[in-house]
Amino acid sequence: MTQGYKFGTLAVHAGAEPDVSTGAVIEPISLSTTFAQKSAAKPVGSYEYSRSSNPNRDSFETAVAALEGGKYALAYSSGSATTANVLQSLAIGSHVVSIGDVYGGTHRYFTRVADSHGVETTFTNDISAELAGLIKPETRLIWIESPSNPTLTITDIASVANIVAEVRATRAESQPLYLVVDNTFLSPYVQNPLRLGADLVVHSVTKYINGHSDVVMGVAITNNEVIHEKLRFLQNAIGAVPSAFDSWLAHRGLKTLHLRARAASHNAQAIAEVLESHVGSSVVAVSYPGLKSHPQRSVVQRQHRDGLGGGMISFRIRGGAAAADKFCQETKLFTLAESLGGIESLCEVPAVMTHAGIPREKREESGVYDDLIRLSVGIEETDDLVHDVLQALEKAAVVN
Template sequence: MDPDIEKVIKAADPYRLTGTRYLHGTDHFDNTGVHNPTGAVVYPISLATTFRQKSPGVPTNVNDPNSFGVGYEYSRTGNPTRGEFERAMASAESARYCCAFASGSSAVTSVIHLLESGSNVLCIDDVYGGTQRYFRKIVSPSMNIHFSFVDFDNIDEIREKMKGSYKNTKLIWLESPTNPTLKLSDIRQIANLAHDNGAILAVDNTFCSPYFQSPLELGADIVVHSVTKYINGHSDVVSGVVCTNSLNLSDRLRFIQNGMGAVPSPFDCFLAHRGLKTLHIRMEASSRNAYAIALFLEKHEGVNKVLYPGLPSHPQHELAKRQQHGYGSMITFYCKGSRKQAAIFLEQLKVFSLAESLGAVESLAESPSLMTHASVPEEERKKLGIDDSLIRLSVGIESCSDLIKDIDNALKAAIESV
């Protein structure tokens, strides 16, 4: 091939996970007619709650790969549209198997249900407020499962504790980067630690998406996503997934999925699958915006500190370069002043929306201490650096100049109030 053409192709595919994988990760375009007898380019929505059987206990469509070889009998157990999305997500996350759930929180719940009473879980200390609330206030008191919230920077210290106070650890739970302080953990190193001690490693990969990080390829056993965020990407679906390469874990998760019944609707699966098809385009655009905004914030007089893995000032910038395929579009920063100035900044934004959640095409801004992480005990927030001056930005795909102008105007208003 012409070297000049090769350069153009390389520039168009900056990362090894290309759009083809998200658009054609499953074989719904196969002409055999087994998988999609209509030949529709867009896989159809199946709203049926129940399916005719050939004979008592003998479901139809056992050859449809979306039924995972067991056919369809009842839509909680298996639905064609959900199955199509699950197989597409498995392909995107370099996984063999995927189970979809009604929310990211129910996906987290399904993983915890893999554990037996009396188990210990090592969880990254800076974890999403909803996850920490579920672990601390629901699972721990009612299921006799103990949680140790730790900083994984010192692996040697944790390795020693695995012989003592952490001896019965069955699961290690990571977010990398964490929510909201964007702290990274060495996934490969922690996977080795888990496996050396008979535990499984689950990584919440929501902040990076499959486009910027592949935890299974780094040794993780399970990957969790809040599909609500980057996978769907349009602020109109609440869903979650769990991906794995282990048949044993997949079978157990699918049993839990069916038994708990926290499954997404066919329409939500359709929308999420549609969102997945543009993941690569959205991640490229939003991350370019985020990098420019992070550079701008770092030099702004109204900002004390910026946390963004793409900046050399981030304490784990080198790990981000090794472990991730890009830096993502989440930025956390500390504005000068106090809660008052942070509130003024957020209230003055015009292009950014003051709202919870993240990963959408539109840019969002929030105060973790008062919103997404308000359920985290105050003393824990202080330890993690989640104070009232902390602002979390989810950068979207609007014009970068408009976003920076919006931030600049809001910061100036906050400065004037000091």
């Protein structure tokens, strides 16, 4: 039912047909691990064993594929399991090029797991400028996140996709080169990388897609049949699949993605503007893709739906590490916690929390200073959130 409908209609209806046997409008949770067969190797329906496929996982995958504008989606037990499956699809001796400030867990997988399986990764802090020079004959994947975490740097996906397409045009089919975009930070509502030329999109469903901070899950979406076949094989062979219950919950969460993503963007825009008005006093700098001052605002306008900035903000508070910690303790509506993309607002200090594993010098090279605060803006009332940020700023910032 994906033909001609807009995002919100697809979110509610894709993969959500009434149950054929009972008429239930909401699909039942199918807990059975195995499915009866009429005769040997002839299942009654289309299911045999729940690791290989399951009705709730299928429905979720159908819905996400529709929302990302892809033919195929494959769900996993976490965003990290998704990354692992994609990397497992590469042969020994393969090479990957990644943005430097990729999600820490992905960086860890590249450098401490894939590396020991014979897959080498080169990191770059300016992928648009340096990519062409970094691609080698054995390069198989280009891995980007836009915006990046936590500095919210934007990569021009279409321009990277063009470079990838040019190199691919010179290669034999046996030497593929694919562009992977981790779209976790924006969700399929704000950005659809497949439409910008990416070959594969991955998400930590744990964040915006589920949106209620109660499921850990991941998903990969593609239009490419070769990629799909490879990943589908590995999804079953590795078996890092989500439960029927988690698939059902994530599908329920996804039905309101358009409403949540719009509300979070609207709130984040208001907060970012207020924070920006304090630059020079209690705030050192603000990074938010919805601000006119964002250095890649023109790319944002091209690549995000309606030029939305998304729900993530990072800003530097005046007063160093102590002020950043105090700000997060003083907020009443923003809970001090890792993760993002839920209906409730969160704040964190990346230097000592999500990015603590990166040595200071490297961290600061990519803009992650001790005074940087990351906000995941939820869908509470705008005025209440703005008020909360202002009162915490007043108590925490050290202004001379």
